[in-house]
């Protein structure tokens with residue numbers, strides 16, 4: 604007979620591919636997790652996220668409660684939900700939630716680039732419900748939110764792998780103009796093998812440490828002159844100001860949160876078809892086409908024209924010094940839960956502090972250097988998990 608290998612409660616000790624055999628349950632759990640997140644209930648958010656994640660890692664379809672024997676991270680609430688779905692195909696709590704106006708509205712508002720839960724909740728409490736109500740309001744938006752509203756209909760479309768590869772070529776051309784042997788790596792969900800993403804994440808480095816300094820502003824200036832950049836927000840490297848013994852979620856690399864203007868490929872130009880998921884386009888926009896500019900909230904619609912030959916795509920560029928490259932790569936590959944559990948595992952089982960810059964060993968009072976992700980897993984005492992199996 605076979606010996607059942609126990610399932611680890613740590614996402615960083617499980618192999619989670621994109622082949623999710625329990626989508627019916629994980630979709631439901633993700634909605635409860637999302638609702639908890641939108642209500643700033645951190646505990647339930649984590650509990651539902653962990654429950655969903657452990658089911659994603661199972662190599663079999665759950666068809667009866669007995670299949671869950673010995674599976675960690677499943678609390679009473681999650682088990683009840685699974686049981687209800689096993690019995691009737693749906694879960695009442697989830698069905699109610701997706702009809703809930705607050706849930707729907709906060710989900711919509713937080714899907715705007717630059718809008719977090721606190722802002723979305725504030726607008727909801729002020730009685731606002733739709734994007735056009737936001738656009739018509741007297742709200743003072745940030746530059747990021749203005750861009751988010753201006754390009755909303757494009758930015759909610761999934762970005763395809765083909766588009767991500769195209770953007771990689773554009774960035775390579777721009778970066779190599781200023782730093783010919785710079786290394787550009789596709790990170791985030793696409794590095795984990797996803798076919799679609801909400802944005803495209805890149806990590807840039809150079810073998811000669813220091814050569815990467817100042818790169819990002821040159822690259823963005825050049826691409827802006829080429830008409831490729833619709834929005835950019837550059838943050839300088841601030842690692843020198845950091846108390847390194849912190850395991851915070853955000854890193855201190857030089858980076859740019861941007862929106863690219865991606866020319867559509869010829870085969871996608873048939874009338875009435877947008878890039879690949881045209882039918883998903885939001886239909887809220889009444890405004891007129893391409894003339895919209897960020898100056899006035901009443902013109903926050905630039906992606907309404909169906910026959911326009913470009914698509915707005917969110918792109919994150921991160922620049923890491925070569926000595927921190929492996930840590931940056933690990934930190935920017937995700938998934939979010941995989942990252943969270945790596946840091947938690949480092950802290951509790953290794954007495955180490957992991958972030959996207961370094962690994963600090965509290966017992967030896969020293970930084971552990973690593974040139975590859977494999978070396979970082981080894982420092983942590985973990986089996987190496989390749990990116991395609993980090994879809995926790």
Ligand code: DGT
Nearest residue numbers: 791792800801802852853854935936937938939959
């Ligand atoms: P998606 O939604 O298809 O883009 O999926 P992902 O997995 O690419 O998610 P994304 O783009 O939000 O983040 C990619 C990874 O990078 C994820 O593990 C979290 C991490 N990450 C995102 N933003 C930041 C940040 O500001 N600082 C740090 N250190 N990590 C970040």
Ligand code: MG
Nearest residue numbers: 791792802804
């Ligand atoms: Mg991403």
